[in-house]
Amino acid sequence: MATGESRQPERPWGPAEVREVLRKRGLRYSRPRRVILGYLSEQDRHVSAEGLYLALRQRGDDLSLSTVYLNLRVLAEAGLVREFDGANGEALYDSNPSEHYHVVCPETGEVRDVTLPWVNGQPLASFLKEYVERETGWEIDEPHVSLTGRAPAARADGVD
Numbered sequence: 001m002a003t004g005e006s007r008q009p010e011r012p013w014g015p016a017e018v019r020e021v022l023r024k025r026g027l028r029y030s031r032p033r034r035v036i037l038g039y040l041s042e043q044d045r046h047v048s049a050e051g052l053y054l055a056l057r058q059r060g061d062d063l064s065l066s067t068v069y070l071n072l073r074v075l076a077e078a079g080l081v082r083e084f085d086g087a088n089g090e091a092l093y094d095s096n097p098s099e100h101y102h103v104v105c106p107e108t109g110e111v112r113d114v115t116l117p118w119v120n121g122q123p124l125a126s127f128l129k130e131y132v133e134r135e136t137g138w139e140i141d142e143p144h145v146s147l148t149g150r151a152p153a154a155r156a157d158g159v160d
């Protein structure tokens with residue numbers, strides 16, 4: 001019944017952990033993967049493949065766009081980065097491995113992290129899954145919570 005989900009650390013992965021996770025999947029900790037994870041782990045960032053490609057180019061890490069795309073997918077499949085939908089439905093990537101939700105502003109594209117709410121002593125997603133299973137008798141997949149909203153208009157500018 002339990003899904004084979006691995007426990008994830010509450011912080012970005014260390015090099016040894018990354019190497020181990022990739023090795024188990026028969027993957028190398030290649031230079032593009034080091035560059036991408038290095039950039040993403042400097043702080044919690046939410047970037048698209050194209051945004052990441054441009055940012056890396058700007059600081060002299062010349063990976064091709066297709067290399068960035070490909071390796072982000074690999075890292076997401078390995079659970080080393082999280083993939084979620086941005087404002088226009090484009091995939092965004094996040095180095096924060098801990099379970100959390102995102103609120104996305106459809107107008108500015110701004111993304112805000114939200115810690116997991118708990119309901120009746122369990123994370124919202126498990127609560128929701130079990131609730132719907134009880135209601136319907138169906139076996140429900142892991143719920144994906146998608147939130148959009150607008151930030152309080154506190155800032156004068158700074159958003160393109």
Ligand SMILES: [Zn+2]
Nearest residue numbers: 094096102113
């Ligand atoms: Zn995030």
